[in-house]
Structures are given as structure tokens and as C-alpha cells.
Amino acid sequence: MRGTELAQALLLDNIGQLATPTANWDDRAGPRRGNAMREVDIVPEAAVFCRDGEIVFAGPREEVVRRAEALVDAAQLIRFDCDAGVVIPGFCDSHTHPAFVLPRLTDFEKRIAGATYEEIALAGGGIKSSVRSVREASQAELEEQIEFAFRQMALQGTTTVEAKSGYGLDLASELKSLRAIRNVANRWAGTVYATFLGAHVVPAEYKEDRAEYVRVVCEEMLPRVAEERLADFVDVFCERGAFTESETEQIFAAAKRHRLLVRAHVGQFTAAALQRFSDYHPASFDHLDYVDEAGVDWLSAHNTVVTLVPGANFFLGQKGYPNVRRLMDAGVPLALATDYNPGTSPTLSMPFVMSLACTQMKMSPAEALVAATINGAHALCCADRKGSIQPGKDADLAVFGVDDYREIPYWIAGDLCLATVIRGELIA
Ligand SMILES: [Zn+2]
Numbered sequence: 001m002r003g004t005e006l007a008q009a010l011l012l013d014n015i016g017q018l019a020t021p022t023a024n025w026d027d028r029a030g031p032r033r034g035n036a037m038r039e040v041d042i043v044p045e046a047a048v049f050c051r052d053g054e055i056v057f058a059g060p061r062e063e064v065v066r067r068a069e070a071l072v073d074a075a076q077l078i079r080f081d082c083d084a085g086v087v088i089p090g091f092c093d094s095h096t097h098p099a100f101v102l103p104r105l106t107d108f109e110k111r112i113a114g115a116t117y118e119e120i121a122l123a124g125g126g127i128k129s130s131v132r133s134v135r136e137a138s139q140a141e142l143e144e145q146i147e148f149a150f151r152q153m154a155l156q157g158t159t160t161v162e163a164k165s166g167y168g169l170d171l172a173s174e175l176k177s178l179r180a181i182r183n184v185a186n187r188w189a190g191t192v193y194a195t196f197l198g199a200h201v202v203p204a205e206y207k208e209d210r211a212e213y214v215r216v217v218c219e220e221m222l223p224r225v226a227e228e229r230l231a232d233f234v235d236v237f238c239e240r241g242a243f244t245e246s247e248t249e250q251i252f253a254a255a256k257r258h259r260l261l262v263r264a265h266v267g268q269f270t271a272a273a274l275q276r277f278s279d280y281h282p283a284s285f286d287h288l289d290y291v292d293e294a295g296v297d298w299l300s301a302h303n304t305v306v307t308l309v310p311g312a313n314f315f316l317g318q319k320g321y322p323n324v325r326r327l328m329d330a331g332v333p334l335a336l337a338t339d340y341n342p343g344t345s346p347t348l349s350m351p352f353v354m355s356l357a358c359t360q361m362k363m364s365p366a367e368a369l370v371a372a373t374i375n376g377a378h379a380l381c382c383a384d385r386k387g388s389i390q391p392g393k394d395a396d397l398a399v400f401g402v403d404d405y406r407e408i409p410y411w412i413a414g415d416l417c418l419a420t421v422i423r424g425e426l427i428a
Contacts, residue, residue: 031305037367055394087400107125158350266287351416
């Protein structure tokens with residue numbers, strides 16, 4: 001827990017509409033799927049009382065105010081007038097790559113002129129160009145970039161963030177990236193889960209000897225990451241042009257030996273045999289533009305969350321998006337994340353991602369809210385503390401200047417977040 005003092009008692013008063021993934025669900029049973037992905041509790045004229053960083057009461061205004069005033073002296077109670085706006089749980093952005101230095105503007109122009117992701121990568125752009133600048137950057141420069149990103153995220157309602165390394169791709173630069181994430185996490189009010197993504201792409205110097213790079217990841221990088229406790233998760237980009245399924249298994253096995261949880265980028269361009277990774281209980285499979293029937297069957301029977309990142313499809317100008325109905329009808333639990341990164345998804349905004357989910361993938365606003373909050377928390381294994389407005393959970397909330405939560409995805413790029421509460425602390 002950060003800092004010495006949490007805001008002692010905060011009353012979010014005059015809420016026009018409180019909207020949360022239904023509180024009538026036991027999140028220990030796993031992520032929300034099927035009908036539970038559509039269930040949102042709505043309370044008009046509401047209030048939320050938070051103390052010591054946790055939600056104490058949430059519900060009809062009169063009752064919450066009465067109970068809060070009975071517990072705490074008026075002088076000690078910080079009141080925030082939500083001006084009849086909407087309060088939702090803070091977003092859990094479960095997939096971001098903030099440890100980079102420069103935007104990729106040349107790639108941006110090339111893509112506009114018609115080059116594909118793979119053509120740009122072959123020409124030395126893409127991830128490899130970010131690697132060059134991260135290797136040259138100081139840790140302080142990386143921290144500055146990461147801190148900027150986290151602050152912007154909080155201003156748009158995000159309170160929990162997953163942050164990956166993966167633009168270093170050598171021991172020193174991966175450790176530098178993860179230390180930068182850790183240091184910023186210690187200063188930022190929100191909650192950060194760090195992910196080691198040494199297996200993002202095979203760096204140029206190992207082009208002729210991929211097996212050796214996989215060995216370096218497993219035997220040199222991963223043990224140091226674990227020893228310094230720099231990461232919660234290990235991620236692999238399992239894809240044509242990145243790492244094969246068997247290399248992914250090797251890296252997952254190494255992660256397991258070091259007691260780190262795993263997740264993967266998978267199915268962005270081609271379908272993978274997801275069932276191969278069963279033994280490692282991945283917390284999340286991310287992208288899933290391509291998934292075969294066996295993969296859907298496997299997902300519907302397991303608690304691995306599928307994290308969709310439509311910002312990448314949008315920025316790459318793709319016509320196609322993952323088939324949400326097929327996944328939802330099969331009972332696959334879905335989360336939404338920004339995939340914030342300089343090459344394919346330079347957005348920090350979860351409301352914008354919800355807009356894309358609704359307009360491009362035909363998720364309902366209720367499904368998008370559940371995916372952006374509680375199922376994001378499931379994808380980070382923190383749904384016991386985060387992702388819904390329930391007494392006892394962390395007081396992580398976002399206040400929007402609208403009348404109805406469905407307006408959050410409706411007003412595209414509307415920038416309507418008025419305030420964010422992180423563990424009971426108000427960030428206006
Ligand atoms: Zn990614």
C-alpha cells in the first residue's frame with residue numbers, strides 16, 4: 001500500500017446514476033460470461049461512501065448519506081458533489097505497453113500510404129524501431145513517459161493498469177523498463193500490474209539463432225525479473241513473425257518455474273492452438289481476431305479471459321474486428337483494454353475503446369462496461385478487490401458528466417470524465 005495516509009472518509013454525493021457490473025455475482029467463481037456479461041446494476045439518485053480506501057456503502061442517496069453521517073463526524077467527511085453525473089467502477093486497463101520513448105510517426109505515414117504491419121516491420125520499423133530508442137534511453141526518461149501515461153489514464157477514469165516491458169529485448173533494457181514501471185507504480189495513486197514481455201519479437205541480433213534468444217529469455221532474463229520481483233506476469237507474442245507455439249510453451253514453463261503468472265498476445269493475424277497452453281492457466285489471451293472452433297470450445301470451459309483491443313484494429317485501419325457474438329454466445333468471458341503502444345494503438349482512453357467495442361464489434365454498452373471493468377480485473381487476477389462497486393472492494397471509481405452510463409461509449413472521444421477516485425482519494 002502506497003503512502004502513509006489514505007483519504008479517511010469520502011462521500012460521493014448527488015450521483016445521478018450509479019452503474020456497476022451486478023453486485024449479485026461471486027467473482028471467486030471466475031470471470032463474467034454469458035448473461036452475467038450483460039448484467040449491470042443501476043441506482044438512480046445514489047451516493048457512495050468510502051473509508052480507508054474501501055467502499056463502505058453504495059446505493060440510494062438518502063440511506064448512504066444517513067449511514068455515513070452516523071459513522072463519521074461531518075468535519076472529517078470529504079464530500080464531493082457529482083452534480084447528478086454517472087459513477088462507475090474505475091476502468092481496469094489490462095493490456096498496455098507504456099515503456100517506450102518515441103511515437104512511431106514514420107510508420108504512421110507509411111501505413112497511411114498503404115504499407116502493412118508486416119511490411120513496416122520488414123523495413124526496420126515497427127517494434128524494432130522502438131527497441132532502438134528504449135535501449136538508448138535512460139531509466140529516468142522511461143519513467144517520465146510512463147508517468148505521463150498513467151496520469152492521463154487516471155484523468156480518463158482508469159484506476160488499475162497492466163504495464164508491459166518488451167521494447168528492451170536484452171537483459172539490461174528489459175530490467176530498466178521494468179524498474180521504471182515499478183518506480184512509477186510506487187509514485188502513482190492507481191494500481192499497477194507489471195508484465196515481463198521479453199518475448200515480444202526476436203531482436204535483430206538473434207535473427208539467425210532464435211532458439212538462443214528463447215534460452216536467454218528463459219534462463220537469463222526471467223530469473224532476474226523473478227528475483228527482483230519486477231513482474232506479476234510473463235507475456236509472449238505468440239504469432240507468425242514473433243514466437244511459435246512451442247517457443248511460447250517453453251517460456252510459459254520457465255515462468256511457472258519462477259512462480260510467475262502467464263498471459264499471451266495470440267490470434268492477431270493467425271489462429272493458434274490455445275488448448276496447448278492449458279497447463280499454464282493463462283490469465284488472459286489478448287487480441288483473438290483469429291480463433292478456431294477448438295479454441296472457442298476451450299475458452300468457454302476455462303477462466304482465461306479474452307482481452308479484446310479494438311484500438312489496434314482501428315489504428316491499423318483494419319476492416320475486420322474480432323467476432324464478439326461468436327465468442328459471447330459460446331460463453332467466452334471478454335475484457336476490453338487499450339493496448340496503449342506507439343505502433344498500433346496510441347490511445348490511453350478506455351471510454352474510446354468502449355465506443356469502438358459498441359460501434360465496431362457490436363457489444364452493447366452494458367457488455368462494454370462489464371468488459372472494461374470487472375472482466376479487466378479478472379484478466380489481472382484482482383477481481384476480489386477491483387472492477388465493481390461493492391462494499392469491501394477498493395474505492396476505485398470514475399465520475400462522468402453525463403446522465404446515463406450508455407453515454408460513455410456514445411459520445412465518441414467525448415472526454416467526459418469529471419473526476420477519478422483511487423483507493424478513496426479524489427483525483428479531479
Ligand atoms: Zn499488446
